Amino acid sequence: MQPLISSARMLVAGVAIAASFFATDASARTYVVDNVADPVLGTCDTPGVCTLRQAILEAVASPGRDVITFDPAVFPPQYVTTVDVSTPLPVVADPAGTVIDGTGAGVGIRSLMPDMVKVVEAPHGNGLVFASAPGVPLRDAALIDVSVSGFGSSGVFVCGGAFPACNQDVVAPVVRRVTSSWNAAGILIQGRNVAKARIDEVVAADNEVGILIASSRSITGARIARSALTANTFAGIQLGLNTETIADLAITDTSASDGVAAIIIAATGDATKVSLANVAVTGAEQFGILLSAVTLSGLKVGGVVSSRNGNDGILASADTISGVVFKDVVTNGNAHGIRLVSDRMVGAKITQVTAARNTKDGLTLLESAGAKISKVAAVGNGGHGLVVQGDGNVLKQVRVAENAGDGIHLGGPGSGNTVTGVSSTANQGAGIYVDGNNVGNTIKKNVALGSDSIDLFDANPACDGNVWKSNVFELRNVGCIH
Numbered sequence: 001m002q003p004l005i006s007s008a009r010m011l012v013a014g015v016a017i018a019a020s021f022f023a024t025d026a027s028a029r030t031y032v033v034d035n036v037a038d039p040v041l042g043t044c045d046t047p048g049v050c051t052l053r054q055a056i057l058e059a060v061a062s063p064g065r066d067v068i069t070f071d072p073a074v075f076p077p078q079y080v081t082t083v084d085v086s087t088p089l090p091v092v093a094d095p096a097g098t099v100i101d102g103t104g105a106g107v108g109i110r111s112l113m114p115d116m117v118k119v120v121e122a123p124h125g126n127g128l129v130f131a132s133a134p135g136v137p138l139r140d141a142a143l144i145d146v147s148v149s150g151f152g153s154s155g156v157f158v159c160g161g162a163f164p165a166c167n168q169d170v171v172a173p174v175v176r177r178v179t180s181s182w183n184a185a186g187i188l189i190q191g192r193n194v195a196k197a198r199i200d201e202v203v204a205a206d207n208e209v210g211i212l213i214a215s216s217r218s219i220t221g222a223r224i225a226r227s228a229l230t231a232n233t234f235a236g237i238q239l240g241l242n243t244e245t246i247a248d249l250a251i252t253d254t255s256a257s258d259g260v261a262a263i264i265i266a267a268t269g270d271a272t273k274v275s276l277a278n279v280a281v282t283g284a285e286q287f288g289i290l291l292s293a294v295t296l297s298g299l300k301v302g303g304v305v306s307s308r309n310g311n312d313g314i315l316a317s318a319d320t321i322s323g324v325v326f327k328d329v330v331t332n333g334n335a336h337g338i339r340l341v342s343d344r345m346v347g348a349k350i351t352q353v354t355a356a357r358n359t360k361d362g363l364t365l366l367e368s369a370g371a372k373i374s375k376v377a378a379v380g381n382g383g384h385g386l387v388v389q390g391d392g393n394v395l396k397q398v399r400v401a402e403n404a405g406d407g408i409h410l411g412g413p414g415s416g417n418t419v420t421g422v423s424s425t426a427n428q429g430a431g432i433y434v435d436g437n438n439v440g441n442t443i444k445k446n447v448a449l450g451s452d453s454i455d456l457f458d459a460n461p462a463c464d465g466n467v468w469k470s471n472v473f474e475l476r477n478v479g480c481i482h
Contacts, residue, residue: 160191
């Protein structure tokens with residue numbers, strides 16, 4: 001199955017690595033494209049007539065892991081020289097994994113096919129398609145330093161098995177220093193299982209989805225690094241399309257902006273060991289980063305900035321969440337800053353997080369047990385600064401100020417939480433508010449002053465086992481608050 005998608009327009013180019021990085025066996029050949037024309041003009045053994053179309057045909061017919069390169073005299077590296085495609089290119093159908101490498105040349109592939117704005121079920125809407133054969137996995141396919149634009153389906157399609165069924169595994173595909181613009185999907189990798197995908201230094205702009213990895217079973221070991229996704233109408237990065245499990249995923253040093261969501265990571269079952277580091281997302285209609293699974297474990301988010309998204313800066317939603325770590329994260333100007341929502345969340349660690357000027361709540365943890373929240377600042381949000389609901393959570397060295405709701409809101413049901421060393425100032429609601437069915441908590445050594453409503457508020461009659469002591473405040477609602 002290929003995804004739904006639409007749209008077409010233009011591109012930019014990148015720089016590359018040496019093709020010798022990819023080892024080839026003795027039977028493999030190298031074909032040098034030395035003609036910018038689209039049709040077949042002659043064999044690649046004849047100088048000056050080797051077109052991209054002919055090179056693909058000969059590489060598919062040749063055994064081994066063949067390499068297609070480009071003559072820099074014909075494709076000068078200073079700018080992009082385009083191959084204008086008027087009819088579909090042949091599928092690069094080779095289980096050994098052909099390498100198409102534009103290193104040292106300026107190579108563009110542009111669609112002139114009349115259906116380039118159509119929706120996608122037709123195979124002829126794609127640009128470069130790598131596949132294997134019926135019942136056979138695809139291994140080690142690679143595309144390096146090439147620009148692809150204007151295709152009604154995918155600019156780059158890596159398919160496990162026969163195309164367009166794509167129902168076999170894809171192993172270790174590489175897409176590096178590639179620009180894919182004004183396609184439906186910029187880069188699509190699809191198979192039964194997708195393992196060890198490497199997407200590096202990619203620019204994907206003005207597609208419907210910039211990078212899409214789709215699998216009916218699993219996505220494991222994927223790495224997306226040093227990439228920029230802009231103005232893609234649905235998502236910059238989408239990992240998972242009816243995918244059962246996602247594991248050992250890392251997105252690093254990458255930016256994504258615009259679309260319905262900048263980054264989507266979604267599994268119908270489990271998502272484990274997901275890491276986002278040095279990532280910036282901005283301007284999405286709904287979600288900056290959306291993580292969705294039945295079980296979400298081992299999530300690490302560090303050095304992430306999520307701003308000006310229409311709904312959530314970061315939303316993680318699962319039946320069960322465990323082992324979450326957020327460190328050095330900023331969410332500002334979203335509706336919700338960060339929301340971690342589950343039926344049961346265990347052991348979250350949230351530190352050095354800033355949630356500022358979001359129109360609703362800054363930071364929300366629901367059904368949380370044993371979370372450690374420290375060095376968090378929630379300032380100027382349109383709802384509560386920090387909402388924590390659950391048992392045994394520890395809030396320490398937190399600053400909440402100038403929020404339109406409560407500075408800190410301990411939601412119910414819950415029990416056994418500790419709030420200490422908090423500075424809560426000038427909030428329009430309460431400085432610190434404890435719900436009526438949140439009991440047995442310790443709230444001590446906090447400063448809560450200047451609230452428009454009340455500094456400290458306990459909705460339980462006679463505090464109901466909540467211990468309030470050594471706090472600094474002016475206004476309290478019950479005498480058991482000290």
